[in-house]
Amino acid sequence: xxxxxxxxxxxxxxxxxxxxxxxxxxxxxxxxxxxxxxxxxxxxxxxxxxxxxxxxxxxxxxxxxxxxxxxxxxxxxxxxxxxxxxxxxxxxxxxxxxxxxxxxxxxxxxxxxxxxxxxxxxxxxxxxxxxxxxxxxxxxxxxxxxxxxxxxxxxxxxxxxxxxxxxxxxxxxxxxxxxxxxxxxxxxxxxxxxxxxxxxxxxxxxxxxxxxxxxxxxxxxxxxxxxxxxxxxxxxxxxxxxxxxxxxxxxxxxxxxxxxxxxxxxxxxxxxxxxxxxxxxxxxxxxxxxxxxxxxxxxxxxxxxxxxxxxxxxxxxxxx
Numbered sequence: 389x390x391x392x393x394x395x396x397x398x399x400x401x402x403x404x405x406x407x408x409x410x411x412x413x414x415x416x417x418x419x420x421x422x423x424x425x426x427x428x429x430x431x432x433x434x435x436x437x438x439x440x441x442x443x444x445x446x447x448x449x450x451x452x453x454x455x456x457x458x459x460x461x462x463x464x465x466x467x468x469x470x471x472x473x474x475x476x477x478x479x480x481x482x483x484x485x486x487x488x489x490x491x492x493x494x495x496x497x498x499x500x501x502x503x504x505x506x507x508x509x510x511x512x513x514x515x516x517x518x519x520x521x522x523x524x525x526x527x528x529x530x531x532x533x534x535x536x537x538x539x540x541x542x543x544x545x546x547x548x549x550x551x552x553x554x555x556x557x558x559x560x561x562x563x564x565x566x567x568x569x570x571x572x573x574x575x576x577x578x579x580x581x582x583x584x585x586x587x588x589x590x591x592x593x594x595x596x597x598x599x600x601x602x603x604x605x606x607x608x609x610x611x612x613x614x615x616x617x618x619x620x621x622x623x624x625x626x627x628x629x630x631x632x633x634x635x636x637x638x639x640x641x642x643x644x645x646x647x648x649x650x651x652x653x654x655x656x657x658x659x660x661x662x663x664x665x666x667x668x669x670x671x672x673x674x675x676x677x678x679x680x681x682x683x684x685x686x687x688x689x690x691x692x693x694x695x696x697x698x699x700x701x702x703x704x705x706x707x708x
Contacts, residue, residue, distance in 0.1 A: 395448050402441035402469075403506050406499045409434040409491075432480060435491060438498060439473040446470060458532040462505060467533070469501040471540025475614065490610065493547045497540075527632035534625035539685055541618030542657065546682035548611035549675035552604050556672060608671065612664060615678060619657050626650060649688035656681045 412431040445466060449457040457463040476494035629647070630640040641647060660681060663674035 392452070395445055395452075398441050398445040398448065399502075399506055402438050402445065403499070403502045405434050405441065406438045406495060406502060409438070409495050410499050431491065431495070435473065435476050435480065435495060435498075439470075439477050442466065442470045442473055442498075442502075456529040456533075458528060458536065464532070464536055465501050465505045467536045468540055469498050469505070471537050472497040472501065472544065474537075475540060475544050490544075490548075493544055493551070497543065497547070525632065525636070527628060527635070531625060531628040531632050534621050534628060538618045538621030538625055539689055541614050541621060542653075542685055543618075543682060545611045545613075545615030545618055546678045546685070548607050548614065549678035550682065552607040552611065552675045553672065553679060555600060555604055555607070556675075608675070611675070611678060615657060615660065619654075619661070622650075622654055622657070626654060645691055646688070649684070649691055653681065653684050653688050656684050 409431045412434070446457050449463065449466075453459075458467055472494050476491055476498075479490045479494075629650075633642060633647075634640045656677065660674055660677040663677055
């Protein structure tokens with residue numbers, strides 16, 4: 389009873405704090421008042437509080453359930469929130485002496501997952517249950533934690549790529565409209581990806597445009613580094629899962645929906661790294677691949693849970 393009450397309190401505190409952080413981000417984004425009233429520092433402190441609340445929530449559930457809290461959709465979403473906040477904490481500690489723009493990605497990600505877990509749709513999963521026989525293994529902690537941490541990193545990196553595309557295409561459409569009486573075609577937009585073309589030179593015509601160019605380069609670097617980390621986690625997850633599947637079901641791969649989509653996800657991000665190493669495809673093209681990967685991850689993560697089919701349907705989505 390005590391642990392259940394503590395879990396309830398920590399869940400709602402973390403959601404309330406992250407809601408305030410999101411509000412502060414909107415104020416700093418649209419009103420540009422962070423330097424006046426110190427809202428940026430407040431939002432960073434809010435993210436720190438959220439991280440420790442979610443950590444406490446996971447530890448509490450671990451203690452009173454008696455198993456690592458990754459046995460169903462509810463627990464994996466909490467762990468996913470923790471993964472987002474962990475990425476933010478790492479970047480916060482690294483960029484502590486200067487503004488950390490990564491919080492514009494991590495904070496909405498945390499509030500989305502925390503909001504879903506507290507929405508009431510997963511009420512039946514809030515109460516811890518006895519693990520299924522196949523999950524009563526030491527592989528649960530290693531395999532599933534690698535999976536969720538990989539998803540968190542890949543989602544953050546993909547969102548950074550989406551932000552890069554928004555900034556780049558918005559600027560390109562504006563330039564095309566000014567130079568061609570607002571005419572537009574896909575053929576005209578392809579020249580954006582040539583780093584030595586006229587568009588890149590246009591970026592240097594004013595300090596504002598130069599700052600935008602620097603921002604897109606920074607987003608590209610951050611996206612690459614975070615996706616690289618997530619790809620490592622995803623690869624390790626697949627290898628550990630194969631060993632666990634052989635131990636539990638007698639086969640390294642059964643090609644059920646979760647395994648199939650995991651392989652598709654891995655393939656998409658392998659293509660991303662190929663576009664990064666090819667100088668003719670890097671930049672916008674690699675960001676497009678990462679953006680597609682963002683959708684593939686959610687299909688892989690929620691697909692089996694929504695349908696409740698296959699060997700990985702332990703955390704199937706259940707309405708009240």
